[in-house]
Structure formats: structure tokens, C-alpha cells
Amino acid sequence: MTEATRSALRSEELRAVREAQRTTVLIVGGGINGIALFRDLSLQGVDAVLVERSDFASGASAASSHMIHGGIRYLENGEFRLVRESVQERNALLKSAPHYVKPLRTTVPIYSTFSGILSAPLRFLTHRTGKPKERGAVLIKLGLTIYDLFSRDGGSVPRHKFLGRRRSLQELPQLDENIKYTATYFDASMHDPERLALDVLQDARSSNAGSFALNYVEAIGSDDTGVLVRDRESGEEFSIAADVIVNTSGPWTDLTNEALDRETRFMGGTKGSHIVLDHPELLRATQGREIFFEHSDGRIVLIYPLKGRVLVGTTDIEADPREPARCTEEEVDYFFDLIAHVFPKLTVSREDIVFRFSGIRPLPRHEDTAPGFVSRDYRIELDESGSVPILSLVGGKWTTFRALGEALADRVLAVLGRGRTVSTAGMTIGGGTGFPATDAARSRWQQRHLSGSGSRADALLARYGTRAADVWKHIEQCGDRPLAGATLSTGELEWMVHNELVVRLTDVVLRRTSLAFTGDAGFDVITRIADALAPMLNWGETRKQQEIERTVQYLDDAHGTSLETLARN
Ligand SMILES: Cc1cc2nc3c(=O)[nH]c(=O)nc-3n(C[C@H](O)[C@H](O)[C@H](O)COP(=O)(O)OP(=O)(O)OC[C@H]3O[C@@H](n4cnc5c(N)ncnc54)[C@H](O)[C@@H]3O)c2cc1C
Known part of the structure; x- marks a missing residue:
């Protein structure tokens, strides 16, 4: 079919x-x-x-750190099978879903040479309780060498690199001057999970x-x-x-x-939260890399450029799945401490937060094992x-x-009692099929399939991969008008409704587009999308108003985007 x-x-x-x-x-x-x-x-x-x-x-x-990663730190738990499988899957996804999964240069700032080296390798063999400790350069070097080994598949991603303090600060001048080294390696980022x-x-x-x-x-x-x-x-x-x-x-x-x-x-499960910041200086400070490190209490932290914003996470707190997971003010304070720890020259405030999100990791029951060490x-x-x-x-x-x-x-x-007939290994995914790999191929592809789309060509290819050809064909046939600046139009919305099982307004604002994530889902935009959706989904006036209210309430409650912020945008 x-x-x-x-x-x-x-x-x-x-x-x-x-x-x-x-x-x-x-x-x-x-x-x-x-x-x-x-x-x-x-x-x-x-x-x-x-x-x-x-x-x-x-x-x-919907709550992940947007990383497709081998999970280097799982080596510390002795989870070699998982790390090998994860690295293989990461490399495969870079090829099968290149429209959404991109290589991600990751830098670890390191403050000590030996910290963690005695306790951590022992955890390969022993129980996994106790408080995590900050990992030193020797341990990180060991981990990255094993990681490179698993990554050997004809060079999907380059090998890791270690730099001393002076060179590190040349590359990332906003970093804390007290660092001793940086380690840089590649994982992958998932732009639109x-x-x-x-x-x-x-x-x-x-x-x-x-x-x-x-x-x-x-x-x-x-x-x-x-x-x-x-x-x-x-x-x-x-x-x-x-x-x-x-x-x-x-x-x-x-x-x-x-x-x-x-x-x-x-x-x-354990709860993990993130915040998204609209902070051009912090964005520049990351130089397009994920900064991945450890706070003094041993918890893993990431500061990560995505969609012109900066994603900061995450926490690891025991959670009850009956309760909704929410990013609390304490977690925000914690994230701000971390940013100050790594980029002490920058100032970040709550005004810069455009989106918060939180979710529960589906981890196995783990009795007294500390959350960070659960398999x-x-x-x-x-x-x-x-x-x-x-x-x-x-x-x-x-x-x-x-x-x-x-x-x-x-x-x-x-x-x-049936057998396998097809393998999904190596199979391309959706709009990753035939995705142009180079700049030249990209402009050829756009000329051929998106001709007439002008400045929207890049956005269409980024949102749909090569499915953009079908979307553009639909837009050309049905007519079109803008809904949210250059980022969404009525023709695109209609395509989503017919092809992407849209049921509610939140589906469009939160998941079919990144409007909420980037802080671009203002009240005006939400209302215009609801007006356009109403005839497509046979909503009467009452249902349309309910959808708007539900979306505004949900953005406020689950994502910390208040009406005040929505009015500003
Ligand atoms: C903070 C955080 C950061 C993470 N970062 C990463 C990362 O960077 N990289 C990575 O690889 N992984 C990461 N993960 C892990 C990853 O996101 C999850 O493990 C994965 O998404 C789990 O997918 P799932 O389908 O098993 O569960 P879910 O996505 O939770 O899906 C389960 C679904 O079941 C539905 N459901 C529940 N009950 C019913 C019912 N009775 N009837 C019908 N439907 C029902 C729910 O609505 C839900 O949508 C992270 C997770 C968290 C929380």
C-alpha cells in the first residue's frame, strides 16, 4: 500500500x-x-x-536530552554490551536518519588528573551504590579509548582528542579558566525526536x-x-x-x-528535567558543541546548542509515575549553578528560559542503587x-x-511461531531516504523537488527530510498562507492533518513542529493555528476555544511557558 x-x-x-x-x-x-x-x-x-x-x-x-549516544559513562557500570550496541546504532542512525540525526562534537571540561580513577573501574565488578565522584582525566581517557574501539566501523565519527588548558581555552575562551584539560569526541544529536x-x-x-x-x-x-x-x-x-x-x-x-x-x-523510573534558553552569548560560547561534564556531586550535565537555543539538563531523581513530571524551581537553580561552574563569565537568568520539560526514564526497579548507576x-x-x-x-x-x-x-x-522475513538493520527511515549528503547534492535536490519554495526550502528539508517533496507538492496544489512567521503555513498544516495523525492543537505546537521548544508558540501563533485547524478537523467554536485553553494551560503547567511569556511572543 x-x-x-x-x-x-x-x-x-x-x-x-x-x-x-x-x-x-x-x-x-x-x-x-x-x-x-x-x-x-x-x-x-x-x-x-x-x-x-x-x-x-x-x-x-519527548523528554530526552536529544542525544543519540553510545553512553560512554555506562562503561563505568560495566555495561559493555549496551555501549557497543548503542555505538553501533548511533553510527547506523547517522546514515539511516540523516535528516534528524547529526554528528555532535562533544567536549568534556576536566578539572583533575586522577579523580574517580580508583573507585570507578571497581564498579565494573562490584555493586553500584554510593555517591558518584567527579571523573578525572585518566579515567575519561580510558573510557574514550574503549569508546573509539567500539566506534570502529569505517569512520562514522572521528576519534577523540585531548587538549591541555591553554589550547582548550583558545578553542572555548568562555570556559572556566581553572580547567586542566578538555576531551573532545563525537556522539550524535537528534534534532526532532x-x-x-x-x-x-x-x-x-x-x-x-x-x-x-x-x-x-x-x-x-x-x-x-x-x-x-x-x-x-x-x-x-x-x-x-x-x-x-x-x-x-x-x-x-x-x-x-x-x-x-x-x-x-x-x-x-527516575525523573530528569531540562531547560531551553534563548541566550545568544551562551550559544556562542558552546561553539556548536555539546559541553558534557560532571558537577561536583558526580551528576552528568549537558549544555548543548539546538535550534538556535541552548538545552541544559539534566537531573536524576526518584519519581512516582502516577504524578506528572515537572521541572521545579530547585532544578532550575541547579542548572544555573552548573552554567556558572563551566562558563563563569556569563550571566543567565529565568527571563532567558523559553521552555522547560521533564520526564521519567523507564528504568528497572533498582532498590538501593543510586539513580545515576541504574542499568x-x-x-x-x-x-x-x-x-x-x-x-x-x-x-x-x-x-x-x-x-x-x-x-x-x-x-x-x-x-x-513465525519467522523473521525482513531486517531493519541499515534500512533508511522516512525522509532520511535519499537525503542529500553534501551541500552540492542538497542544492540539486532542492532545485529538483522544492523549486519555487524560495527561502522555505531549507526549513522544509530540515522538518521533513526528503518527504518535503510531497509536502511542497501539496502546498503548491492547495494554496498557502503563513501562520507562524516563516516557520509554518496553512498548506503545511493541512498536510500534517492528512498525513501525521494530528488530533489536538498541542500535537502541532509541541510535536509536529518545534514552536514551543524554541519559545515561538506565542498566544497569537497558537490562536492562528487553532483558527486554521478548526475547519480541517471539523471543530466548532466551542471545541476550538477548548483547544486554545488546553494548550495555554498545558504550556504553563508542563513547560513553564506562562501566559505572560506567551503574550510577549
Ligand atoms: C530526562 C531524560 C533524558 C533522556 N535522554 C536520553 C538521551 O539523550 N538519549 C537516549 O537515547 N535516551 C534518553 N532518554 C531515554 C529515552 O527517552 C527513553 O528511554 C525512551 O524514550 C523510552 O521510550 P518508550 O517508548 O519505552 O517509553 P515512552 O516514550 O514513555 O512511551 C510509553 C508510552 O506509553 C503510553 N501509555 C502508558 N500507559 C498507557 C495505556 N494504558 N494505554 C495506552 N498508552 C499508554 C504513554 O502515554 C507513553 O507515550 C532520556 C530520558 C529522560 C526521561
């Missing part, structure tokens, strides 16, 4: 699922890991239904006419025929029967199992005690989603 014929509104998908009443595999949870499984199974010709109670990739998958997740989802939908993905549909219980779900838009409830159920609810995995009458105690690896639990087998995913980072989707699909195929 071609993509064009699957460009259905959610209501059509919903009707198809309700009429069929059953599927082969029901996946509960549409974060990146549920979506990765959905793609893998769809490609094998296995019919699947994915239900997500909110929007796709709006849970932990939510859009990348959507691309994986679209690839699945277009590969299998029997696979359906429904956002705003929640698994709320089980009945004689299968899983009872509720459409959160209409309030209607119905059952979906399946041969296998897979619980990919991330930090909420135990809660979903509870709803399905299974008691599990797999999860022990980031994943495992799969199979429960065959009921009439339908349930697989639960425990853990799983963004970086490893493809490999994890494959491992999880293999377990599902084994339960179904």
Missing part, C-alpha cells in the same frame, strides 16, 4: 480497528519503543494495532495495510475478548482481541499491567499465565530503538 492511500484521518483508522475487533499483536504504548516494534512487525507482514493514550512520542520519548518517531510510525503504516496506529486511545482493562480501550476523544469504549499483547508503556509499564489484571513490579539496558518479560500472552518491555533508550524493536519483535514472532 502506498503512503498516499494511507493518508487517512484518525477516524478512518479507528473505524477500521473497531470493525475488525481483533488483530494479531496489540501494542500498548506509542513511545519510540512501541513504535519501533510496530514497524518491525508490520514489515514482517504481522498485523498490529498500536494504542497510545496521548499523542505519539509524548511520554519519556518526535518527528523521527513519526517517520518510523509512517514507515510501518505504509508497509502493512493491516497495521493501525491510534493516538488518544488508552488501554483501561481487560475483558473476555481482549483488551478494553477507551477513545479519549469520544469517550467510547471497545475491545480489541489479539494473539499477543505487548506492553511498551515505558515508565507506566507496571500501571498498564495492573489495568490488565497482572501485578508486576518491574519499573523504578540503562533493557529486558523483556513474558507472562503466559492468562489466556493471552503478555510481553512487557523494561527499559530501553532512544538510541537503541531499532535494535530493541528487533529483539522485541523476535520474541513476539517466537510466541506466534
